[in-house]
Amino acid sequence: xxxxxxxxxxxxxxxxxxxxxxxxxxxxxxxxxxxxxxxxxxxxxxxxxxxxxxxxxxxxxxxxxxxxxxxxxxxxxxxxxxxxxxxxxxxxxxxxxxxxxxxxxxxxxxxxxxxxxxxxxxxxxxxxxxxxxxxxxxxxxxxxxxxxxxxxxxxxxxxxxxxxxxxxxxxxxxxxxxxxxxxxxxxxxxxxxxxxxxxxxxxxxxxxxxxxxxxxxxxxxxxxxxxxxxxxxxxxxxxxxxxxxxxxxxxxx
Amino acid sequence: xxxxxxxxxxxxxxxxxxxxxxxxxxxxxxxxxxxxxxxxxxxxxxxxxxxxxxxxxxxxxxxxxxxxxxxxxxxxxxxxxxxxxxxxxxxxxxxxxxxxxxxxxxxxxxxxxxxxxxxxxxxxxxxxxxxxxxxxxxxxxxxxxxxxxxxxxxxxxxxxxxxxxxxxxxxxxxxxxxxxxxxxxxxxxxxxxxxxxxxxxxxxxxxxxxxxxxxxxxxxxxxxxxxxxxxxxxxxxxxxxxxxxxxxxxxxxxxxxxxxxxxxxxxxxxxxxxxxxxxxxxxxxxxxxxxxxxxxxxxxxxxxxxxx
Ligand SMILES: Nc1ncnc2c1ncn2[C@@H]1O[C@H](COP(=O)(O)OP(=O)(O)OP(=O)(O)O)[C@@H](O)[C@H]1O
Ligand SMILES: [Mg+2]
Numbered sequence: 001x002x003x004x005x006x007x008x009x010x011x012x013x014x015x016x017x018x019x020x021x022x023x024x025x026x027x028x029x030x031x032x033x034x035x036x037x038x039x040x041x042x043x044x045x046x047x048x049x050x051x052x053x054x055x056x057x058x059x060x061x062x063x064x065x066x067x068x069x070x071x072x073x074x075x076x077x078x079x080x081x082x083x084x085x086x087x088x089x090x091x092x093x094x095x096x097x098x099x100x101x102x103x104x105x106x107x108x109x110x111x112x113x114x115x116x117x118x119x120x121x122x123x124x125x126x127x128x129x130x131x132x133x134x135x136x137x138x139x140x141x142x143x144x145x146x147x148x149x150x151x152x153x154x155x156x157x158x159x160x161x162x163x164x165x166x167x168x169x170x171x172x173x174x175x176x177x178x179x180x181x182x183x184x185x186x187x188x189x190x191x192x193x194x195x196x197x198x199x200x201x202x203x204x205x206x207x208x209x210x211x212x213x214x215x216x217x218x219x220x221x222x223x224x225x226x227x228x229x230x231x232x233x234x235x236x237x238x239x240x241x242x243x244x245x246x247x248x249x250x251x252x253x
Numbered sequence: 254x255x256x257x258x259x260x261x262x263x264x265x266x267x268x269x270x271x272x273x274x275x276x277x278x279x280x281x282x283x284x285x286x287x288x289x290x291x292x293x294x295x296x297x298x299x300x301x302x303x304x305x306x307x308x309x310x311x312x313x314x315x316x317x318x319x320x321x322x323x324x325x326x327x328x329x330x331x332x333x334x335x336x337x338x339x340x341x342x343x344x345x346x347x348x349x350x351x352x353x354x355x356x357x358x359x360x361x362x363x364x365x366x367x368x369x370x371x372x373x374x375x376x377x378x379x380x381x382x383x384x385x386x387x388x389x390x391x392x393x394x395x396x397x398x399x400x401x402x403x404x405x406x407x408x409x410x411x412x413x414x415x416x417x418x419x420x421x422x423x424x425x426x427x428x429x430x431x432x433x434x435x436x437x438x439x440x441x442x443x444x445x446x447x448x449x450x451x452x453x454x455x456x457x458x459x460x461x462x463x464x465x466x467x468x469x470x471x472x473x474x475x476x477x478x479x480x481x482x483x484x485x486x487x488x489x490x491x492x493x494x495x496x497x498x499x500x501x502x503x504x505x506x507x508x509x510x511x512x513x514x515x516x517x518x519x520x521x522x523x524x525x526x527x528x529x530x531x532x533x534x535x536x537x538x539x540x541x542x543x544x545x546x547x548x549x550x551x552x553x554x555x556x557x558x559x560x561x
């Protein structure tokens with residue numbers, strides 16, 4: 001019986017086959033449990049309301065209502081999606097199975113994270129429906145496409161950053177509830193910092209402003225694509241994925 | 254194939270694995286025994302590079318475990334303690350998932366491997382069952398099937414038969430016995446008859462230190478303070494007794510009233526069986542039974558691991 005094993009990649013390079021298998025399994029288990037259904041339902045119910053209310057009541061064709069509230073909603077929903085990613089493997093002991101396969105801990109973390117990211121991006125992509133509604137309602141000239149796409153990009157990046165925070169707290173122990181609460185707290189702090197920045201004196205204020213979400217989100221929502229904002233989100237994602245890998249490598253659960 | 258050199262692991266200031274050494278050649282099946290908390294699982298976690306060692310080295314298939322963990326793990330099938338499984342998957346899905354993670358990316362060849370392990374592990378009638386709904390025996394077989402999906406050269410199994418009923422123990426034991434042909438196997442267990450039946454060699458660890466290493470027969474020989482030979486001959490009892498006492502090396506003759514036989518005691522390591530045969534042939538006393546008494550593995554285990 002011939003047994004074909006794909007080319008082993010050298011150390012330090014991702015094992016694409018395993019990352020793919022883990023991501024696919026993560027995504028599938030979201031849909032096979034009520035997790036994805038409940039999350040998508042809550043997400044579209046609330047965003048739908050936030051979108052529709054101003055549109056019909058005050059006839060404002062914008063995504064403004066979403067920008068203020070959706071990050072908070074994500075601070076709640078994303079940890080619910082990520083809390084089990086590693087905590088569950090640690091609890092059931094399957095982490096030991098994963099960690100003794102020919103994989104680096106980075107492969108495991110990345111595979112799990114990409115599975116989450118796929119569901120999150122599907123979620124955000126659904127918001128394009130609202131943009132299309134706006135395009136139909138408003139006069140085409142009145143619609144700022146840069147703002148629209150910037151907003152969607154901002155929300156997508158916010159969720160990706162929150163997801164990295166969530167997978168990190170999920171690596172801390174076997175308890176999913178603890179992972180959820182801690183991830184929510186960190187995400188909430190990022191959410192609230194930007195709003196308090198204005199109340200703080202000069203230097204401190206600008207630091208807090210940079211750490212908080214709002215300033216970056218606002219730039220994107222204006223349709224301004226600034227590399228500093230992209231670096232902000234990318235470094236959040238990388239930092240927390242890195243911390244997750246460090247945490248797993250310590251093997252103290 | 255499996256080499257440990259001064260392998261040591263500490264948790265805090267407790268040394269859980271204490272400078273252990275062994276070398277397991279290719280094709281050997283080794284039983285790894287020890288009381289609860291002796292350090293068996295920890296040793297296996299070191300050998301699979303799950304945990305880093307504090308001191309010492311380990312090699313699998315000639316590769317350094319701590320420098321080349323991925324290359325080592327490609328050649329290794331490992332069944333962790335308590336057989337953790339992905340409960341939400343269906344049985345064949347679980348095997349496909351294990352195969353994909355192992356780099357069996359080609360659908361056809363992976364499916365062939367899944368069929369092969371389903372067959373060799375006797376899982377066919379459970380196809381379609383969710384892992385979480387399997388009985389313990391079938392879970393154990395599935396764990397084993399997943400561990401051999403890539404046909405590894407080396408198997409490390411941490412208590413593959415724990416919690417099984419005697420029939421299942423026998424079946425899983427037979428399964429491991431069949432796997433052994435081309436593989437080097439290190440298997441920890443608390444079921445000692447299983448070791449006597451399947452293992453070429455036994456390593457006993459106590460409080461992190463290796464206290465015995467050898468074939469069950471060797472260990473019995475090393476441990477016994479004297480040699481006891483049970484002899485049953487057909488003939489006049491008194492003559493037999495006198496003749497046995499005259500055997501060179503025989504130190505004492507004890508009559509076993511129940512079996513109607515004699516026990517010939519001699520110094521440890523001596524073998525009087527040939528002498529008994531000649532004596533029987535010379536006197537024309539047919540040999541009804543002749544049995545060298547051995548310490549059982551249980552007795553050896555108890556003697557070596559009972560902490561004062
Ligand atoms: N992560 C850990 N942190 C601290 N101590 C640990 C850890 N893992 C194991 N130990 C300790 O190391 C010792 C050896 O444990 P190990 O699991 O290796 O024993 P074992 O021989 O497999 O026992 P059993 O037969 O019960 O499975 C135990 O006293 C245990 O409490
Ligand atoms: Mg153990």
